[in-house]
Amino acid sequence: MNVLGLTTQKGGAGKSTLAISLAVAAVEAGERVIAIDLDPQGTLSAWGKRRGDEDENLLVERVEPHALAQAVANARAQGIATLAIVDTPGVFASTVSVAVASIDFALIPVKPTIIDIEAVRPVLGLLRTNRKPFGFVLSQVNAASSARNLDAAAALMAEGMGNPPMIAARSDFIDSAAAGKGVTEWAPKGKGAAEIRFLWRYVRAQLDGVHNG
Ligand SMILES: Nc1ncnc2c1ncn2[C@@H]1O[C@H](COP(=O)(O)OP(=O)(O)O)[C@@H](O)[C@H]1O
Numbered sequence: 001m002n003v004l005g006l007t008t009q010k011g012g013a014g015k016s017t018l019a020i021s022l023a024v025a026a027v028e029a030g031e032r033v034i035a036i037d038l039d040p041q042g043t044l045s046a047w048g049k050r051r052g053d054e055d056e057n058l059l060v061e062r063v064e065p066h067a068l069a070q071a072v073a074n075a076r077a078q079g080i081a082t083l084a085i086v087d088t089p090g091v092f093a094s095t096v097s098v099a100v101a102s103i104d105f106a107l108i109p110v111k112p113t114i115i116d117i118e119a120v121r122p123v124l125g126l127l128r129t130n131r132k133p134f135g136f137v138l139s140q141v142n143a144a145s146s147a148r149n150l151d152a153a154a155a156l157m158a159e160g161m162g163n164p165p166m167i168a169a170r171s172d173f174i175d176s177a178a179a180g181k182g183v184t185e186w187a188p189k190g191k192g193a194a195e196i197r198f199l200w201r202y203v204r205a206q207l208d209g210v211h212n213g
């Protein structure tokens with residue numbers, strides 16, 4: 001079982017939105033997923049309740065930070081999932097530290113603004129100290145501001161990563177989450193669904209790299 005973390009201490013970056021749609025896209029690609037909500041705000045677990053529990057390949061659980069390592073160990077021992085996706089809170093540094101200890105790869109959503117890019121420093125420090133591999137995804141991008149998006153991508157690449165995948169700001173992300181769906185279920189032929197499938201392939205490749213490397 002691989003463990004993906006959505007991490008950044010910046011609230012509103014898109015962690016929960018991406019955790020939701022990545023969980024569904026991963027199941028569609030053949031994974032059995034346990035989506036773990038570490039955030040007291042409970043965005044992911046509230047989505048799980050709206051969704052209902054008829055999907056045996058997608059479990060959604062709210063877990064207290066101190067119980068995360070055990071929850072991951074149990075899921076691994078019981079073989080109930082091939083992938084755990086951990087959604088973390090924006091503000092609680094101690095919770096993010098706990099999450100980082102359990103993950104194999106961290107995905108960091110960043111909005112394409114200087115303020116948001118500067119705000120990734122603390123989580124990068126944490127990930128580097130813990131020797132955890134990470135990658136960025138440009139989040140809530142305005143598809144019309146391509147110069148700004150390229151500048152943002154260049155700034156993130158300066159951290160030593162490749163060209164980051166991009167997810168645009170789209171109502172499909174908001175509406176699908178409200179309906180207890182992932183964007184690939186809500187509008188399977190839409191652009192948001194295509195972006196999420198691309199992001200899922202990127203994440204899968206990163207996880208494969210971690211385990212082979
Ligand atoms: N790609 C997107 N398109 C449109 N709205 C988005 C997108 N990603 C996030 N949002 C909206 O932005 C806000 C913050 O997103 P959220 O996923 O809760 O961020 P975080 O979990 O990092 O705090 C929410 O209102 C969410 O609906």
Ligand SMILES: [Mg+2]
Nearest residue numbers: 015016039043
């Ligand atoms: Mg959140």
